[in-house]
Amino acid sequence: MADERAKRIAELIKPLRVKPGSKVNLGEDYDPGYKADSLKKKDGAELLRTGIALLADYQRRLAAQNTYGVLVCLQALDAGGKDGTIRHVMSGVNPQGVTVSGFKVPSAEELDHDYLWRYACRLPARGQIGIFNRSHYEEVLVVRVHPENLDRQQLPRAAKGKGVWERRYREINDWERYLTDNGFRVVKLFLNLSKEEQRTRFLKRIDVPEKNWKFSAADVRERERWDDYQHAFSQMLSATSTRWAPWYVIPADRKWFARICAAAVIVHTLMEIDPRYPTVSADRRQQLLTVRRELEDEAPKGAPADPFAAKEANEAKEAREVAATKARAARNGAARASSRAGRPRAAGRTGSEA
Numbered sequence: 001m002a003d004e005r006a007k008r009i010a011e012l013i014k015p016l017r018v019k020p021g022s023k024v025n026l027g028e029d030y031d032p033g034y035k036a037d038s039l040k041k042k043d044g045a046e047l048l049r050t051g052i053a054l055l056a057d058y059q060r061r062l063a064a065q066n067t068y069g070v071l072v073c074l075q076a077l078d079a080g081g082k083d084g085t086i087r088h089v090m091s092g093v094n095p096q097g098v099t100v101s102g103f104k105v106p107s108a109e110e111l112d113h114d115y116l117w118r119y120a121c122r123l124p125a126r127g128q129i130g131i132f133n134r135s136h137y138e139e140v141l142v143v144r145v146h147p148e149n150l151d152r153q154q155l156p157r158a159a160k161g162k163g164v165w166e167r168r169y170r171e172i173n174d175w176e177r178y179l180t181d182n183g184f185r186v187v188k189l190f191l192n193l194s195k196e197e198q199r200t201r202f203l204k205r206i207d208v209p210e211k212n213w214k215f216s217a218a219d220v221r222e223r224e225r226w227d228d229y230q231h232a233f234s235q236m237l238s239a240t241s242t243r244w245a246p247w248y249v250i251p252a253d254r255k256w257f258a259r260i261c262a263a264a265v266i267v268h269t270l271m272e273i274d275p276r277y278p279t280v281s282a283d284r285r286q287q288l289l290t291v292r293r294e295l296e297d298e299a300p301k302g303a304p305a306d307p308f309a310a311k312e313a314n315e316a317k318e319a320r321e322v323a324a325t326k327a328r329a330a331r332n333g334a335a336r337a338s339s340r341a342g343r344p345r346a347a348g349r350t351g352s353e354a
């Protein structure tokens with residue numbers, strides 16, 4: 001069952017993974033309106049619930065160990081659905097195990113450091129899932145589309161001259177490899193929105209008063225640079241989808257499908273890590289059993305020695321009885337159906353013989 005689920009998830013996300021070393025042309029290679037043929041919107045809510053429950057289960061296991069951590073990088077153009085994806089996909093997880101960090105225009109303090117510094121400061125700890133709402137990839141996206149940002153970074157001449165983007169891709173790949181080698185998986189999701197769907201979502205932000213606060217005139221100015229962003233994304237996806245940290249291009253025009261895909265990629269990563277609850281040594285187990293006996297001896301008169309074990313046993317008994325009743329009903333139903341099926345056949349034969 002678990003293997004079957006893992007297989008279905010792997011199949012769903014396979015077409016979204018950018019093959020390391022491939023040359024991406026975003027507009028031609030990835031359709032923002034793509035949806036797996038086998039999936040219908042009406043089944044989507046149920047599937048997302050399953051994904052969220054799986055994520056919650058794996059996150060509990062991740063939190064119980066202290067070898068691995070997970071960093072999720074979310075990139076999108078404005079109105080791509082980053083906030084909604086985080087809200088829905090992470091809705092089932094224990095907030096203590098997750099941190100979300102958003103990255104805006106860098107502050108003066110941040111500009112006083114190397115460009116990866118502010119991202120390194122927000123990395124998750126072992127056992128944690130860290131989500132970057134925008135990430136170090138802004139350093140080769142917005143900074144590339146608006147090179148004045150690079151001027152503000154107080155770099156030595158050699159670090160901002162020719163070949164700056166290739167150098168940054170290499171540095172980012174190396175940094176992510178370093179993190180992966182040291183137990184931190186890097187999951188990279190690009191929510192790929194079409195220009196027309198962005199227009200619709202911007203209009204919605206204007207038309208619906210409760211969404212007005214989300215609208216910014218700067219977003220419309222960025223939209224004018226659509227082609228430059230598509231180019232910067234294509235270059236970035238080609239250069240930084242690696243064996244150790246591949247990119248996933250999530251079709252973002254249908255929010256419900258995007259959320260299922262995002263959950264699937266994160267669950268897939270956690271399944272690969274396969275975090276396990278730590279087991280205790282034989283000595284420690286022995287100590288626990290001694291304490292258990294002491295606690296049982298403290299039971300007040302009339303109370304079960306171990307109320308937890310008693311409750312578990314009771315629930316297991318009830319579950320067995322429900323299963324037995326169901327099985328009996330199914331057997332009776334099958335017997336009735338076969339006797340019903342038998343009667344007309346007999347009548348038919350009699351009829352034809354007559």
Ligand code: ATP
Pocket residue numbers: 078079083102103104105106133134138139142143149214216
């Ligand atoms: P929202 O959904 O609320 O609009 P947002 O992530 O778009 O969320 P904003 O405050 O609207 O947040 O925008 C943040 C801005 O900061 C973006 O335009 C982004 O391109 C910009 N930004 C992020 N990192 C950098 C960077 N390193 N240099 C320059 N600009 C950056």
Ligand code: MG
Pocket residue numbers: 078216219
């Ligand atoms: Mg914005």
